[in-house]
Amino acid sequence: MATIKEIADMANVSRTTVSRVLNDSGYVSKDVRQRIMKVIEETGYVPSEHAKSLRTKKTKVIGVILPKISTETSSRLVAGIDDILSEKGYQILLANTNLDQEKELEFIKLLKVRQVDGIILTATNVNERLVQQINKTDIPLIVIGQEVDSVSNVLYDDYHAARAVVSLFIQKGHEAISFIGVDESDVAVGHLRKKGYIDEMTQHGLTVEDTWIQKGIFDIESGYEAMKKIIETSTHTPTAIFAVTDRLAVGAINYLKEKGYQIPEDMAIAGIGASEISQYVNPPLTTVDYQNEAAGKAAAKLLIESIETNKKEPKKITLDYRLLVRDSV
Amino acid sequence: MATIKEIADMANVSRTTVSRVLNDSGYVSKDVRQRIMKVIEETGYVPSEHAKSLRTKKTKVIGVILPKISTETSSRLVAGIDDILSEKGYQILLANTNLDQEKELEFIKLLKVRQVDGIILTATNVNERLVQQINKTDIPLIVIGQEVDSVSNVLYDDYHAARAVVSLFIQKGHEAISFIGVDESDVAVGHLRKKGYIDEMTQHGLTVEDTWIQKGIFDIESGYEAMKKIIETSTHTPTAIFAVTDRLAVGAINYLKEKGYQIPEDMAIAGIGASEISQYVNPPLTTVDYQNEAAGKAAAKLLIESIETNKKEPKKITLDYRLLVRDSV
DNA sequence: TTTTGATGTGGAATCGATTCCACATTGTAC
DNA sequence: GTACAATGTGGAATCGATTCCACATCAAAA
Incomplete structure (x- = not known):
């Protein structure tokens, strides 16, 4: 790999001048510029990024x-x-x-x-x-x-998206809406989406049972487990599930189908993320597209x-x- | 951001010696080494990658x-x-x-x-x-x-994977197997998979009608179109479809469902890629996992x-x- | 006592660019 | 004809490391 010095020598000019052509800065005459350009073409020279970075930061x-x-x-x-x-x-x-x-x-x-x-x-x-x-x-x-x-x-x-989902459920007549979240140390996904859920429920005077709120860890498997817990431990079985990610929702769907629930008739469900699978699960999953x-x-x-x-x-x-x-x- | 020279000055040694400590090369006495280490610790110094790269390549x-x-x-x-x-x-x-x-x-x-x-x-x-x-x-x-x-x-x-898919169809009793591929300028996906298909068919003495072979461009939409062409233009409707990617297969499934075909009863289908959607389409798609x-x-x-x-x-x-x-x- | 080899350290060149400054040439205005 | 600006070019320092070589110690071997 050639260096600027070699180019300079071949074109019979100084490194400075070559550099000027390279960055078109300063004055360079037409002649010299063309001469240098030609050499650069012929040799396929490209300046080293490292040397440049070292100098220019x-x-x-x-x-x-x-x-x-x-x-x-x-x-x-x-x-x-x-x-x-x-x-x-x-x-x-x-x-x-x-x-x-x-x-x-x-x-x-x-x-x-x-x-x-x-x-x-x-x-x-x-x-x-x-x-x-x-x-x-x-x-x-x-x-x-x-x-x-x-x-x-x-x-x-996150907050308003969560509220929007819950609001949709409520519009459709649901009152017993349960929630599959993630750890709240994740402020955006864990905390804010949960807060949106709680606030929307509260604002509509709907109560939330403790067992309706479960946590997963972002994968399908844990969505399945969370859903299982909700069904198995709730005295009031909810009629809708809001999962904070699509994958969790898919896990939940898997469990529900296994147990013979009809979606959305027996249980409505929605996620967040607009992941590709959300279109292809059966039925297609209601979700939020974050773009x-x-x-x-x-x-x-x-x-x-x-x-x-x-x-x-x-x-x-x-x-x-x-x-x-x-x-x- | 400190430089090696500053570290050297602070530790009262030369840059060389600091460099030695950094790369533990050459001889450095315990004393000096520790003194330098201490300065490095305190200043949080880290050598510049660019200078290093420039020198070491x-x-x-x-x-x-x-x-x-x-x-x-x-x-x-x-x-x-x-x-x-x-x-x-x-x-x-x-x-x-x-x-x-x-x-x-x-x-x-x-x-x-x-x-x-x-x-x-x-x-x-x-x-x-x-x-x-x-x-x-x-x-x-x-x-x-x-x-x-x-x-x-x-x-x-690609070649053997394609043969394996076709072979599976044949095992299941299919004889009229059609193919959705991509342009053959893509040697692996376009050419080799097609060759695998043709060879496996030929080896089993099965004939392939021209209209059974269609091309898409890697997306779901074009899978749909290809499937449509196959159905609409074939005199003999095939009983199985081999699509060279899962997305093409999903497109094909969409078309088939729309037209009321039962999968796999009326039409069997398989793809390649083991994409996530392949698990969640209905029915789950037979595919090849390339890992x-x-x-x-x-x-x-x-x-x-x-x-x-x-x-x-x-x-x-x-x-x-x-x-x-x-x-x- | 001298040699020798291991150990320890620093000076200075080097990597490949950019850029400040100095100097030379030319053109134009007074 | 002189002054001054615009134009054109090169020398040399610089960026922040690595590394070759030289030199200094010091202990053990001859």
């Missing part, structure tokens, strides 16, 4: 920290991010925490060392140490999906803005959701 | 070129790759071609410039220019899913081996497949 790389790579949410998000970023000549450096909280911290450090121009963090739960680490990071950083005061966020409207790709795009745009203008004040964007009403209610 | 970054980010295949693949890579301290730099052939070439160049330590390329179709570009790349490179002579490959056994995650892992291992041993001879790995027989046949 810019890398054109954005670090993206994900809780898990192989989920629809993540891959849609990344698709959205990449869509905007690639347009602006940035590339994505992937960091997969595999739901390990420690790794979030580690990766932020690692990405700093690599001098990425910016970081997009999809956080699951936000603890004190993470916030500290975020605050002492001078690299532009966007957090998706969870609120962190000091930086820009792209947020889903992750749009979220990714929004985050990328925020980040680029922040990088290019070097502005500090954090912006908060709350995205729209769409309730997809299908046959499961 | 190593980046601990692997470029991964994907045809499309947000597909199950890709995300599983990446998950597998990351699994192995992160263990060895490598990170992934993502490059998404969005099915644009030109971009494959571009990205290979770009990744070179960024001096990645290796490249994993998931190619869709392999043309002359791509092979040329690959050959003149001195960076270790693995191609997944398509055969390229000069480099290491991780391959799916993409395993493929990703295999590719990553090959790549690391190639990087660390600096060996050249290309290796070919053909992965196992599993036929998942479900209610659709």
Whole structure:
């Protein structure tokens, strides 16, 4: 791989001049410029990014920290991010925490060392140490999906989405509505969606039995188990189930079908996420579309803005959701 | 961000010595080592990757070129790759071609410039220019899913998988088996799977009518259209459908259901890919599991081996497949 | 006592770019 | 004809590490 010096020698000019052509800065005469261009063409020379980064402190790389790579949410998000970023000549450096909280911290450090121009963090739960680490990071950083005061966020409207789902059930005449959630340390999915559920119920004067609220851990299996618990332990069997993710809902459906329940006649059910399977379960699942790709795009745009203008004040964007009403209610 | 010089000054030693501690190479006395360590601790110093890369020509970054980010295949693949890579301290730099052939070439160049330590390329179709570009790349490179002579490959056994599916149909008594494929410029998915289909049919002395073979373009919609064509144009309506991807199969199912066909009674159907929806369509789809995650892992291992041993001879790995027989046949 | 080899440390070149400054040439206005 | 700005080019420092080589100690071997 050739270097700028070699190009300079071949074109009989100094490195400075080659550099000028490369970045078209400063004055270079037509003649010289063409001579240099020609040499560059012929040799297929491309400047080393590392040398450039070392000097300029810019890398054109954005670090993206994900809780898990192989989920629809993540891959849609990344698709959205990449869509905007690639347009602006940035590339994505992937960091997969595999739901390990420690790794979030580690990766932020690692990405700093690599001098990425910016970081997009999809956080699951936000603890004190993470916030500290975020605050002492001078690299532009966007957090998706969870609120962190000091930086820009792209947020889903978990609270209102949850209320909308419950509201739909109530409209359809349901009163005994049960809930499958996740741990509340996940503020967005665990806490806010639950709060939406509780508030909507309360506002309509509906009571919630303790056994109607169960927890899972994001996978289909635990949705099945949660549903089982609800059915087996409730004195009043509910007539509707609100699961905070589609996968949990699918698990619940599996259990209900196994026990001979008709959906939606015997039990209505809805999830959140608009995952692909939600269309193909039987009956098609009512869900909320969070438009992750749009979220990714929004985050990328925020980040680029922040990088290019070097502005500090954090912006908060709350995205729209769409309730997809299908046959499961 | 501190530099090695500052650390050296604070510890009253030379940069050389600090570097020695950092990489534990050469001789450093206990005293000095501890003194330096202490300063490093206190300042939270971490060496700049760029300066390091500039000097050592190593980046601990692997470029991964994907045809499309947000597909199950890709995300599983990446998950597998990351699994192995992160263990060895490598990170992934993502490059998404969005099915644009030109971009494959571009990205290979770009990744070179960024001096990645290796490249994993998931190619869709392999043309002359791509092979040329690959050959003149001195960076270790693995191609997944398509055969390229000069480099290491991780391959799916498309041909035999296709035969296995067709064989299953035949076993179940089907003779009129039709085929929904994709363009044959995609050697693996388009050509090999078709060849497997044809060969298996021929070997059993079964004839294939022209109209039984239709093409789609990887999405559900085109599966629907292909199925429609088969039904509408065939003089002999087939009794089984082999679609080369699950999505195509799902599209076909949608059409068949719409027209009142019972699956598998009136029409048996199978796909390839073991995508998540394949479990949740009704009836569950018979398909082939290619274990993409395993493929990703295999590719990553090959790549690391190639990087660390600096060996050249290309290796070919053909992965196992599993036929998942479900209610659709 | 001298040699030798292991141990310990620093100086300075190097990687491949960018960029500040100095200097040279040309054109234009007074 | 002089002054001054605009234009064009190169020298050399710089970014932050690694690494070759030289040099200094010191203990054990000859």
